Structure formats: C-alpha cells, structure tokens
Amino acid sequence: MNPLPPKTLHGHSGRVRPVIDAVQPSLRPAEAILKHREKEAMEVRAHVLADGHDQLDVVLATRLRGERSWREITMRDQRNDEFSASWVPPSIGVFEYRILAWVDPFRNWHVGFVKKSDAGDPKIAVELDIGSRLLAEAGTRARGKDRAHLEEWSRFLGDHSRDLMQKVALARDPHVYELVRAYPDRSLERKGDIHRVFVEREKAYASTWYEFFPRSHVDDREGHGSFAEAAERFPEIARMGFDVVYFPPIHPIGNTFRKGRNNALVAESDDPGSPWAIGGKEGGHKALHPELGSLEDFRALLKEAERNGLEVALDIAFQCSPDHPYVSDHPQWFKWRPDGTVQYAENPPKKYQDILPFDFETEDWRNLWAELRSVFVYWLEQGVRIFRVDNPHTKSIDFWSWCLLDLKEAYPEAIFLSEAFTRPKRKYRLAKAGFTQGYTYFTWRNHAAEMREYVEELTHSPVSDFFIPNFWPNTPDILHADLQHGTRATFVARYLMAATLVPSLGIYGPAFELMENEPFPGKEEYNHNEKYEIKSWDWDRPGNLKPEITRINAIRKRFSSLRRLKNIRFAETDNPQILAYLKASPERREFFLIVVSFDGHHPQGGHVIVPLEGLGFGPDKAYAVKDLLDPAEPVYSWRGRKNYVLLDPRKSPGHFLRILPEGA
C-alpha cells in the first residue's frame, strides 16, 4: 500500500495548482504592519504561477480588518509570472489584503477553442460539447436571468441538431464570454497569506511638531503654569506654521524620590519634579496635574487648539512614581526585591531614580496590558488623537503589537510617535509592531555624507514601507554639541534639513528658537533643564529664529512635494561640507533643490550637479532658480548641470531653491 499524502497541504487541497510567492509589499514577521498614505495607490506585486500552460486568474482581495467580506480587484499579468494591481484604499484604517489565484477552466477552454476554430480543427464539435458542459456549470453558480441565459446557451452548444457554424459563433460571442466569466469556478483557488497595512491620514506622514511644557510660563509670570496659559501661545505657534503641539506628561507627579533641579537626587521642597515621574495621591495616567487645570480645562484647551488648526499630542510614559495608585493597587505589576523595593527604571546611561518600571513578565500580564491600553482609550475619548510614547523599547514588543493594532482599529486617525532612541533594529521592530512615526538619529548625523546615507536608508530602502521618520533638531533630553557650539547658521541649517529631508519634524521650543545652548557640564543635555524646573521664557527675545522657522514652515505648507517621504533624490557636490538634494512632485510641477552647509562657522563653496534629466531639460539649458529662504526671494540664472554655490554662515547656511519651470 502506497502511503497517501495528507488531505490538505498548507490548508489547501492537493488539487489547487497555483502558488503565490514574493508578495510586495509584505513584511516579516507575518504580524508586522505596513504603512500607507491615504488616497494614494498602493502597488501590489507578486509571483503567481502554476504547472502547465493554463492562464491564471489572480485578484487582490482587501478589507477593513473585522469585515467579513473582501473586495477584489483583478491583478494584471505582467508576463514572466508577475502579477500586479494598483489599489487605492477607500479610507484610512487597518486594512488586510491577500492574493487569490485560480485556474478558470472555461477561460482556458476558450483560449484553445478560439485557436482551434481559427485553424478549422475537425474535432471542433467535441470542443463545443465541452463548452456546453462548462456553460451549464456556470449556470449552476448564477441566478435569475443570467442563469437562464447560461442554461439556454449551454443547451444550444450541446444540441447536435444545430448548425455547427452558429454554435461556433455563439461560443465566440464576447457577451457569452463575459457572462460565463462572471461566474467562475473558484473551487480550486489558492488563498494567499493575509498581510496588514495601516492606511494613515496625511498627518501621519507630514506633521510639524512644537513641544513645550505647559507648566512653564510664556512670560515672567510666577508659580505653576496652566492649560489656559498654555493655550495663549497657540495662535503664535500656529502662525509659525506648526500643526501639532506636544506636551510632556500632564499627570500628577510623585513626591517619593522626586528629582530636584538639574536631575538632583534630592528635591528641594519647592521643586516641581519631573513630569515623567507619573502618579501621586491625585491619581495616575488618567488624572491631570491639579495645577495645570481640570478635565474641563483640558477639553477647553483641545478646543482652543482646534480653533488654531493645531492638534494636541500627549506624552504617554508607562512608568510610575512610587506614589502612583497602581503601585498599591496592583503590586503584582512590579518586580519586588526581597527588601520590599523595586529597582528603579533605567535607559542607559540615563537613570530614573524617581520612577518604577512595569514588570512585563508579570503573571498578571493580561490585566496589565488591558490597563495600559485603557490609558490610551481614556485620552482618545477626550479627543486626543496624537501620542508621543516615551521609551517604548523598554516595554514588551508583543504588547505594542496587540495594543496598537487594537487601538488603530477603533481610532484609525490616531498617531503614535515612538520615542525609541535605541539600536536600529529595535526602532524598526517597533514600527513593524504598529507605531506610526519614530524619532530618528537625525540629531547625530553631523556630516553631509552620513546624513545622506541615513536618509537614503529611511526613504529608499524597504524601511520606508513601515517606518515614518520624524526629525528633531533638539528635545528636552538632547542638546547636541553641534548646537552647543553652533551659530545661528547651525540652528537654521538643522531646522532646514529637518523640514525638507523628511516630511515630519519637531522642535522643543522655545529652547530651540531662542537658540538656548548651555549644556549641563560635560553632557549632551540642557543645563537647568526644564524637565526639573518651571521656566519663564521671553518668547520674543531679540535674535530668535521665528522668521526663518515661519518662512520654512510656510514653504512646506505651500508645496506638497515637500511633504512626501520617498521623493528625495540627492545631488552630487564637490565639497564634503555641502549636502544637496531635490524634492519634486510626480508631475514635475514642483522642483526644489535644497543646498545646506554643515559648517556653521566658515563660508563653504562648491559645485552642485543638477540632474537636469529629471527636469526634462537639455544638458546646456539655461534656467532660473529662486531662493525661497531669502526674504528677498532673489532669482539666479543657472545653466547646465554644474553650478556653483557659496554658503556664507553670516548670511545664510543654505539655499532653498525652487527651480522654475520653463516659461515661468
């Protein structure tokens, strides 16, 4: 007795002949999540093949996760066993897609039939009998009028008393073909793996963030700032061209082990503590710091933001001060030592002596996960749609996979920015787990060549299918040596690059636009860090960077090519201090050349090679370029590929050139 094969292989009968391979886009591991921008076509490609010489029917099936039925579009045969489809998702949301393929017996019979009847095959009568049977089978899959037609045609083709020529004509009739094809036999269909994609709103890709501490003051007021006071800044922030206002945590701050000024281990009695040491007697992650205001005040703040075209982003930091209600109510969520303490949180080299980490190995993990997810839900229900998530790489990866998928299903417009300053594979893995955007190494790319290499990876490698970068020149945690020792030109250059290399950026202001640059001695941090004290800022201090920031943001807002991720193209230069790159709209109506110097102290000159072929210009063409960064918007006349630029930090660290189309 011969051993029999199993009844199914990979979930299919052995009779199913097509196989599917190399689906693009798709990610590993299987649960990883792609990102895609709303309203744009997603190009799906795959290798679909079978034995023999039959033609294959291949469709791309899509649905919103949770829907029962799939919508299908035909995938085009691109020869050599490649099939493709261009799918425009109907909305934002968590979508699933898969490829289905089958051999349609009628279609393949029809191909042969046409050839044979063209060739005058003497056995055409037999072919008509087969056709009759196939039409009858299609009839059983149809209803109503269609069914009646198919049955009638089947009888006609199978009736040996009828005229052969008439029968051939009917069998070749395009209407007949179309109707039979509408009822295909898909019993032997291959069902490909299911892939997931977050279809994201525009802002998930292109956003302009402004971070500030609402407890600090917008002028020389005293005491603790409030939501109401913070909202007073919204018109100004909106005028500067920002569209997201991001606050550090706004919850009650613990007293036990509270940090003092400049990260001191012991706080003075009037020190406010770090907002990231969340939780006190007033509550935890779902409560508000009383001095900031009530829940009503917070809702008013959201309204005020909306009125100004801003969205408020909250900071979600899953960690607890020792005074957090979770610590007493759910001690099983923490890892206790024999002396009744919990090892404080760390993110080397940083030590957070004022906060306790959750133990993601707790046996009560299901309740912990559910509670953490409910924190997001609470603020989503207040109307918040953007979250900056603190140190997500110190929380379990599978937790994020579950939590973010779940949240995005219910709130597809939600945006989650991952603050994972960690190793690259961990950053990318969090993006695959569902984080919308991620902080990057932008701050630490301080030479033109390494900046180019990094941006190439972010925009032109498979990473761009799941990771959306957000470039920050500074944060409350990071004051890079380049800024510590930088000039105004350094600050403007960093802002210009953040704003044009990728479509999302953010600054921690007002420290950035006031060019604060005093470090804590020997560190890459601000001295007198606002994390540990309440500040009064003179937002209009002379020499501030508002004019440049406002100008750059306005250009970004005006031209859609500056808000796209994958359309960057670097240009060669002959000075390693100068970085040059192009951003163009698909139809080439917009064409920008950005040229930036990495030297904030000395003039740098060099040639830039303009890829004229991308412009549709001939090699000797003369054309006009206008520098939008300069308020005078001077127009220069350039010719050919190679053009000279001189970047003088006393004037400007870069050119933001619009190449004008012919006749402009």
Add this chain to the structure above:
Amino acid sequence: MNPLPPKTLHGHSGRVRPVIDAVQPSLRPAEAILKHREKEAMEVRAHVLADGHDQLDVVLATRLRGERSWREITMRDQRNDEFSASWVPPSIGVFEYRILAWVDPFRNWHVGFVKKSDAGDPKIAVELDIGSRLLAEAGTRARGKDRAHLEEWSRFLGDHSRDLMQKVALARDPHVYELVRAYPDRSLERKGDIHRVFVEREKAYASTWYEFFPRSHVDDREGHGSFAEAAERFPEIARMGFDVVYFPPIHPIGNTFRKGRNNALVAESDDPGSPWAIGGKEGGHKALHPELGSLEDFRALLKEAERNGLEVALDIAFQCSPDHPYVSDHPQWFKWRPDGTVQYAENPPKKYQDILPFDFETEDWRNLWAELRSVFVYWLEQGVRIFRVDNPHTKSIDFWSWCLLDLKEAYPEAIFLSEAFTRPKRKYRLAKAGFTQGYTYFTWRNHAAEMREYVEELTHSPVSDFFIPNFWPNTPDILHADLQHGTRATFVARYLMAATLVPSLGIYGPAFELMENEPFPGKEEYNHNEKYEIKSWDWDRPGNLKPEITRINAIRKRFSSLRRLKNIRFAETDNPQILAYLKASPERREFFLIVVSFDGHHPQGGHVIVPLEGLGFGPDKAYAVKDLLDPAEPVYSWRGRKNYVLLDPRKSPGHFLRILPEGA
C-alpha cells in the same frame, strides 16, 4: 471592564519578550527548502531582540526531520541585535532548524551583581538574597550532585549570619556561574519558525553527466541495444571523467500514436518510438523495455556502473502512452473529453501526440500522488539514486513539495535533476519545492556579457541557496545554432565553460563529442533525432573531442575549487568576445583563471585584469601561469593586473590557467 488580550499571541504567552526576525538563510514561502553541501558550515544569522536592556540567550536548534529532540548550539551576539552561529550538519538528510531565545534572569542578575559589588553598592545584601533565590530555582531544575550544590550555595547566599565578603566571593565564583547557567529558566522562551534544509552529498553539487540511449549501438551492430551492450561503454565513459550515466526512459513504449523517425506522426512498422511514450502491454513506469533486458540485467548494469565509479541516472517522465496500464486501470487520473479521448500532452511549442498527461486536478489526487511517488521508490529500491525528471513544470508544484520531501527523508542521498526549460520563476519554484539540481539557460547564453550576468545570478544571488545549476551544451532536444554553425573551438569553449562556470555539467553523447551538428531544417533540434530511432555510433570517429573533454574533466577532478558553486569571480576584459573568471579555494592554494572566447571562427585578443589583491600579490608582482588546457602545459610569465591574451580558434578557444603560488 477593559478588554483582555488573548491568552497567547503567535503561540506564545505575552510574558515572552524576545522576538526573532530576518533569519538568514531562510526562504519564502515557509515550506520552501534550502540546499546545503555536506561537511560545510552553514552560517545562520538573525535579528533577535527584546525590550529593555537584558542580555539574551539565543540558540540555534537543529534536528533531522522526524526526530523528536533538537540539538542546540549557542548563537554568538554580534552586537546591534544580530546573532550568528556556524553549524556543520552531522550528516546528509532533511534537517530542520529554528532559533530559540530567552532572557535568563540569573545571567542578568549576575551582570548587575558584579557591577554593584565592584562599585561597593551598600545594598549588596539584597542582591545576595535575590541570588540565593535564583540558585534555589536552578536547583529545582537540576538533579543529583548538581542539585545538591545549587541548594547548598543558595542556602549559603541566603544565610544572613554568614560573612558578606564570603558570600560575594561565592556569587562571583565562575564555577557557580557555570553550573547555574547549565540549568536556565527557559519557561519564557521564544520559539522561532522552523526552516528546512536538504543537506546534500557532494555529488548533488558537483557532478559530470553523460547521457546516451542504451537502445542505440556502440558500433555498427544491428537491432535493439541492451543494458549489457550499454555497460560495455562504461569504462570508456569513466576514463573520460564522467561520474553519472544518464539514460532516457527504459520502460516499455506504447504502440498507439507511436511517433516515427524525425517526429513523424505516423510510425513505420519497424520504428521503435520515443522512449518518453511510456507504457505498453508489458507494463508502465515500473517495467523495463523487454529488449533492453530484464530486471536482473538492470541490476547487473548498476553493479557494472559502480565498478567503474559511475552512477546510473534514470529519466522519470510522468506521462503515459495510451497503452499504459494506468489508462485502463485508473481512468480517473486523466481528463477525458466527451468523445472518449484525452487531449495529448504539450510543452509549447512541442507537441507530444503520443502521450497523455495526468490530470492533477483529479478528485483521486491522493492515490495519483501516492502512485507517482511509488515509481521513485521502486527504482530507489533497485539501487538507483539519481533521477532526471522530465518536464516537472507540467506537474503540480505541491505534488513535488510533498513527494520530494518524503523521498529525501527516506533516501537522503537521492538526487533529482529538474528538466524544467521554462520561465525563471517556475524553475526556481521547483527548486524551492525540493529538486536538487536544475537544467539552466546556459545553452542560450551566447555572449560573454549575458553569460556573466546569468552566472552571477546563479552563484551570487539568494538563488544559490536553493538552486543548484547543471550546465548542458547539448541535449537530445537541443542543438543550438551556435553548435550547428560552430567549429571545434565552439564545442570546446562550450564544454570548458560548462565545466568551470558551475560545478555540474552534462552532455548528450556521443552526439556532442562527435560534434554532430546537422539540425532538423529550421529547428534547434538534431536531424534524424535519436529520440525516434536506433543509432549506431562510431564512438571513436576521427576528430572526436575526447582528448579535450578528458583533459578538462581530469582537471575538475583534481582541484576542489573547480567543484564549488559560489567561489566564482569574474574578471574584466577589454574585448566583449572574451569572458574571464577566477575560481579559488578558500585558503588560496588553488587559483584558476579561465579565459574563453565566444568567437569560434576568428582570433580574439584582449587584456584581462587579474584581481591581484585576491591572490595576495602586490600590484607589480611577476608570477607564473600554466595553461592546463594545452597538453604541453606551457608556463607564461605575467606581471601586474593587466595581461594580454590571444585566443585563436585554430589552436584553442581558451586558456585554463593555473596561477602558481609564489615559490611554485
């Protein structure tokens, strides 16, 4: 009530923190099969990461498919979340491998403990209590003496009356560390996906095939040839340096629709028919053509082959003449038309009017698959270990996946050569389904640049992890125009390339070594094709290519670097008719430079750029090269990177240069 996560995610508890990604090598789809050469180390790499800052333990687990337990080797941390292991399979066979990863609480405690005790942490007593608990837990996983030690040490560390310094010393003792590490807590382990690899014997990679029709004659004898007569050629074939003798099908041939000479649709009464029209009243795929001999004769043939250091490869062609017993016994395995006929087999543009294809969509597929598999088993049980499989791309892909995996488990030394002259993705998919070797497009790569591009794909792309190429200058089906119009130099050049570009090659002889070149008019086929008639060959006809073939095969046999797949490296030349490439052994003891002209008619000269850095030579170094293709083995003195060659087809179409190591 917060919604809870499921109890497991991807088969793991949510407490499991490590994740695994980007395993190399690994293939898609999941059931695809890698190939690996016996006795060689397989380098396995993966991204393994978790949240937080714990160190991970990662192992590569391997087993022969069907074994219950896994063997484990430690994967080394290569930084940046990459882990690697070098695994040498213990034997040939179907192996499975997967990666396992966990966080060892003891190891991570120990790292912190050492730091803290170095720093004189005042809370070291608490750490010792934790260590005591971890040792006690390890004790519960140990047995015998180990358990006793662990319990004793745990008690010591936990005994508050003991001296602190002594306890610290014990906790830091390497012996203690090693013993605890031998009993890790792996309850929260991530189990990676299972991958499969066929570990193949040397001959699966490096083989030298000689095809001939055993029914033809080795001299001017008449009538039908026999196994005994065929075996008379074995010593000569072995002397020429071949190690596989491959016969077209040796089964009974059908009478119905038998093909005549030159593929005539109607045979004369004495025409023997095509051996691929398998099955007659004497039996089918498990029977022998009576005139070739009995099963006993066949077994004697196998013995005779073995005596000569040859293996016999059989041709397995899953198709039936209308007279095959399957047709009457299992009519459900064929697709019948209303007139009681079955559409004959095709492989466009070829038509096989004498054979019926199986219907792989039959509802009786499980019995069909089992029967087809049993054909292999039948011949494997006679001692055959090599099969050339005819047109596998016209049989269902999942059938091959099941059948080949099953056969390789029972007969790991079996080799299956796929005769799939079809589109590239289908060829490669069959390799992923388990075929050992595949025919290639070698015959149709007739310019140096396209040959180079193709060989790069076969040897340096991911294809080389699952597809082992076999290069044939001719087959009974293929007489390329290059040979039709070629010179002796053309034949030698094709053979030299087949023998040195990849490690496996074959010829259809004696047509090749006698330089037969008469095509069927207007076709890429032999006239008076041996497929349809019995030939008498004068194997020693003057002008035959035996000297060159023998010489090239002998060099291949002598030097292992010529029998490896991935060690080829192309060299630049300044004449597009000249192809040059290097093959070196890993320790550089062997270093060959092969230079071939694609022009069989005119002399071609040009420079070859020798990559001296690969040789460890300086840029101006003088060195000796010996041409092994020339029987006189002349030695030339070369210097530096750029050297001139002149290839004259009247003398030789190429150089087979051994670059002699310094001092040789």
